[in-house]
Amino acid sequence: MNQFGVLRLEGDNAEQIEVCDLVDGRHGHLVAGMQALHAEHFPTYVTETAGIAIDASRPSARYGLMVHQWLVTIDGQPAALQIMDSNLVRGIGVARFTAIGGSHRRTRIGGHRLSAWLTTLASDTLVSDVGSNALGLVGEVEEFDEGAITFWLSLGHRLLPIPHAERGERSQPEARAQDHAQGTTWDDLVLQTEQLIEGDPRLRPSALMWVPAAGVDADALQQHVCEAGSAAWLLDEYALDAFHPLVVATVGDQANLSSPDRNRDAAGIALP
Numbered sequence: 694m695n696q697f698g699v700l701r702l703e704g705d706n707a708e709q710i711e712v713c714d715l716v717d718g719r720h721g722h723l724v725a726g727m728q729a730l731h732a733e734h735f736p737t738y739v740t741e742t743a744g745i746a747i748d749a750s751r752p753s754a755r756y757g758l759m760v761h762q763w764l765v766t767i768d769g770q771p772a773a774l775q776i777m778d779s780n781l782v783r784g785i786g787v788a789r790f791t792a793i794g795g796s797h798r799r800t801r802i803g804g805h806r807l808s809a810w811l812t813t814l815a816s817d818t819l820v821s822d823v824g825s826n827a828l829g830l831v832g833e834v835e836e837f838d839e840g841a842i843t844f845w846l847s848l849g850h851r852l853l854p855i856p857h858a859e860r861g862e863r864s865q866p867e868a869r870a871q872d873h874a875q876g877t878t879w880d881d882l883v884l885q886t887e888q889l890i891e892g893d894p895r896l897r898p899s900a901l902m903w904v905p906a907a908g909v910d911a912d913a914l915q916q917h918v919c920e921a922g923s924a925a926w927l928l929d930e931y932a933l934d935a936f937h938p939l940v941v942a943t944v945g946d947q948a949n950l951s952s953p954d955r956n957r958d959a960a961g962i963a964l965p
């Protein structure tokens with residue numbers, strides 16, 4: 694990727710592929726296209742779609758994080774996206790969203806499917822952001838979607854053996870309107886940790902999957918990644934109570950590290 698956050702390459706069928714990192718106020722003309730692609734594939738993540746524009750206008754470097762939002766265009770058209778944070782505190786990449794437009798799923802780069810190529814881009818970027826201690830990428834697969842889990846396992850991801858739940862808005866329009874009326878959106882829902890155990894319609898039981906960084910001894914590090922990966926989601930993303938027994942049992946010593954903050958810059962100054 695060059696200094697403007699752009700990578701140009703050719704697909705196996707001579708497609709002109711461009712990958713742009715929509716951060717630091719760069720590539721503003723592409724933000725709407727990325728949001729449209731995101732909304733098409735993740736229609737219930739309304740707040741996250743809006744958040745793409747906010748993150749695009751802010752620096753990539755935040756307090757304890759590097760934020761990346763890649764839009765892939767193929768022959769000039771928005772075709773795929775990958776949104777990923779490097780969590781510098783925990784040495785983990787938080788894989789937030791990956792989507793490929795239906796007509797582009799046959800695209801291959803050096804024989805690799807675009808999804809596998811994007812995973813490698815995210816892994817390599819994590820290593821570049823974090824250094825040689827990078828553990829790899831951890832992402833959520835909502836509601837134990839068996840088809841999705843099988844697919845990601847086929848790309849070399851591992852299923853982490855820990856209980857997990859994703860914070861989300863309910864998918865039915867009426868329920869979503871109710872959640873919004875109650876102020877339970879992604880940004881302002883304050884979760885009670887008990888909900889992880891007892892179940893709550895605003896929480897989706899979910900699996901955590903891990904893509905080990907190149908050269909990592911995955912078997913030896915899996916327990917550490919369970920703790921660092923769940924801390925990246927439960928503490929850093931969802932702000933659960935770090936002293937709750939379930940959270941303590943899941944995240945271990947990771948509870949002692951201070952969470953990154955995407956609303957502050959790298960020096961800790963609040964962003965507008």
Ligand SMILES: CC(C)(COP(=O)(O)OP(=O)(O)OC[C@H]1O[C@@H](n2cnc3c(N)ncnc32)[C@H](O)[C@@H]1OP(=O)(O)O)[C@@H](O)C(=O)NCCC(=O)NCCS
Nearest residue numbers: 734789790791792793794798806807808809838840841844
């Ligand atoms: C996930 C995704 C990026 C994978 O793209 P891809 O590498 O081009 O792979 P495909 O979509 O062609 O899927 C490959 C195979 O896995 C299957 N698969 C992939 N995701 C699946 C799912 N959630 N459920 C069931 N099957 C799934 C496909 O049906 C396909 O099977 P086939 O080869 O028998 O046709 C793409 O399916 C996508 O954009 N999905 C929508 C967004 C999404 O769910 N993202 C993941 C969560 S962040």
